[in-house]
């Protein structure tokens with residue numbers, strides 16, 4: 514296959530619509546919360562985000578920190594030293610809201626300072642929450658709100674519309690549907706996004722994704738490959754081997770390939786594979 518081509522068509526019309534709607538709301542936005550997935554700190558960054566948000570101040574939220582390979586992810590996140598980065602495990606209760614308010618204020622406190630100088634009362638800050646599908650945007654909002662106010666789910670495309678959510682007197686958040694960009698230049702980036710459920714499953718070439726995951730594990734986490742699938746190294750016939758070992762068989766003792774692809778994809782999707790980071 515051509516290095517830069519995959520069979521994935523990842524950019525449905527509603528993503529263009531979301532971008533348009535975000536642009537229309539931009540004047541109302543004080544700060545941007547860019548949500549990325551800690552298991553792919555590079556691949557899950559929206560490449561044309563700066564075109565979209567112009568020069569708005571920004572905080573990066575690296576979600577799913579509990580699922581990543583911290584050594585690799587910490588190194589990659591340290592490259593974003595020009596931005597404030599908050600690493601978070603949103604499955605856990607923590608003092609996240611306090612940290613977020615304080616970091617937000619450190620960037621945009623001047624808004625209220627100016628209002629007070631003019632004799633006006635303070636107003637709440639308005640943050641745009643943006644990121645690729647399934648990054649954890651709505652979960653972040655729920656965690657900050659301390660209640661389940663936004664719909665979440667482990668698949669791409671759960672949030673369908675832009676929704677304002679008022680957290681408290683200090684902060685209002687705009688939840689948005691996940692977006693990608695029209696052309697993903699790098700095949701690796703497309704496959705990382707697909708492997709980590711940021712691209713709708715219905716349109717995936719399952720064989721391509723499952724083979725990519727197994728080859729990636731073989732090259733980077735051979736111990737996981739061995740423990741999970743009992744194979745030392747990925748080879749073309751690994752699908753057969755896994756199918757037989759895991760009982761993915763059809764009538765006549767024939768391996769059910771589709772079942773093996775789904776098994777591998779779901780192991781990653783459900784976080785059953787151990788702590789891994791797909792970017793390098």
Ligand SMILES: Nc1nc2c(ncn2[C@@H]2O[C@H](COP(=O)(O)OP(=O)(O)OP(=O)(O)O)[C@@H](O)[C@H]2O)c(=O)[nH]1
Pocket residue numbers: 576577578579580601602603604644645646647648649650651652653664665666667668669670671672673689690691692784
């Ligand atoms: N383990 C773990 N799971 C997380 C974390 N954050 C989010 N998730 C899970 O990731 C999945 C996606 O979360 P959502 O909040 O729906 O993602 P989203 O970015 O709003 O997705 P769309 O609305 O589809 O764009 C859900 O199953 C969450 O439970 C985290 O820090 N750790």
Ligand SMILES: [Mg+2]
Pocket residue numbers: 650651652664665671672689690691
């Ligand atoms: Mg959402």
